[in-house]
Amino acid sequence: MDLLQDLTWRGIIYQQTDEEGLKDVLSKESISLYCGVDPTADSMHIGHLLPFLTLRRFQQHGHRPLVLVGGATGLIGDPSGKSEERKLLTLETVQDNVAGIKQQLETIFEFEGENGAIMVNNYDWAGKMDVVTFLRDIGKHIGVNYMLAKDTIATRLETGISFTEFTYTILQAMDFNHLYDHHNCKLQIGGSDQWGNITSGLELIRKTHTEDTKAFGLTIPLVTKSDGTKFGKTESGAVWLDPEKTTPYEFYQFWINTADADVVRYLKIFTFLSHEEIEQLEQSVQEEPHLRKAQKALAEEITRLIHGEESLQQAIKISQALFSGDVKNLSAAEIKQGFKDVPSFDAGEEDGNLVDLLVAAKISPSKRQAREDITNGAVTINGEKITDTSYVLQENDRIEGQFTIIRRGKKKYTLIKY
The missing domain is CATH 1.10.240.10 (Tyrosyl-Transfer RNA Synthetase)
Known part of the structure; x- marks a missing residue:
């Protein structure tokens, strides 16, 4: 089974600009291809993963991935999927976000070897371009009517779209064109919402190169959950x-x-x-x-x-x-992870009577109930059942001197902090 057949079996392909053409190229040569992400936050979330994992599948089949972080497009804002203008980020914020995202992408790809991935940042070429060059060498090739037909722009015309976001698709088209020229990049992949931006890149490549130029676009379906709730x-x-x-x-x-x-x-x-x-x-x-x-x-x-x-x-x-329920062998670092969202209580430095602590931490509503809980075996300290109502917590009840984990019943955990 070849790469495209594998992607089809996995349900990864949503749209292609030239299915037969891409199939023919992939059967004859190893290509460079790219996928990008805008650094609108200092971390990606799992909604960003699928296009990059797909890029990695191409790498496993001998092709070279170009991993693009949009230091320039992140300053502009993609109108896709938005009903109003994005809040513009400062250059410093975007650069900090770029650094964080690069680190995450480095865990997904192999950067060594014959088809090692290359990390690129579109600020390196777009950030240096003056406005006159942009308008003459790039903007001249993308018609306004062509852009107005794009869903990402058409859906914003009634609510309003700034010239800044209007030109986003041209900037992304410029990315594809630049990577085609400098890295022989022949394919862009992205989520289904990126179809308009991808085809804009193909349009720019077509208009600035010879007729036998071959470049392709491929999109990936939106990930959904069977119950209708939002994935991720x-x-x-x-x-x-x-x-x-x-x-x-x-x-x-x-x-x-x-x-x-x-x-x-x-x-x-x-x-x-x-x-x-x-x-x-x-x-x-x-x-x-x-x-x-x-x-x-x-x-x-x-x-x-x-x-x-x-x-x-x-x-x-x-x-x-x-x-x-056997939590006594967890380290303090592991407790911070596993009990991040459970109720907690700061007990200070003093050891205390368990009954008093259960009430103070609101684990039991009253001293009478606390005693009943202990007597009935419903209370554990670090996974150990305590049935002595006069029990006083000691230093050795503190995991690494920082935490004690109290459980009441089967599921109600409370983290005691010192």
């Missing part, structure tokens, strides 16, 4: 690639909680598992869904890719400890 969102917000925003444990938990109805599709598009491996996992979903083998494979593969083996093993360890 949790109750606490977006699932970020930055471990400071979304911890590796939270990242792992997002994927392992994937519904049975979605997991096989996500295995196809987000992992590099073989067809045979995915088909075996699909069979497991159908015959033994309670084992959740597919979800575990999905969570492990993508957490390992983004955060590395050590963070994956840490996430698994935290998950198992929380499931079993």
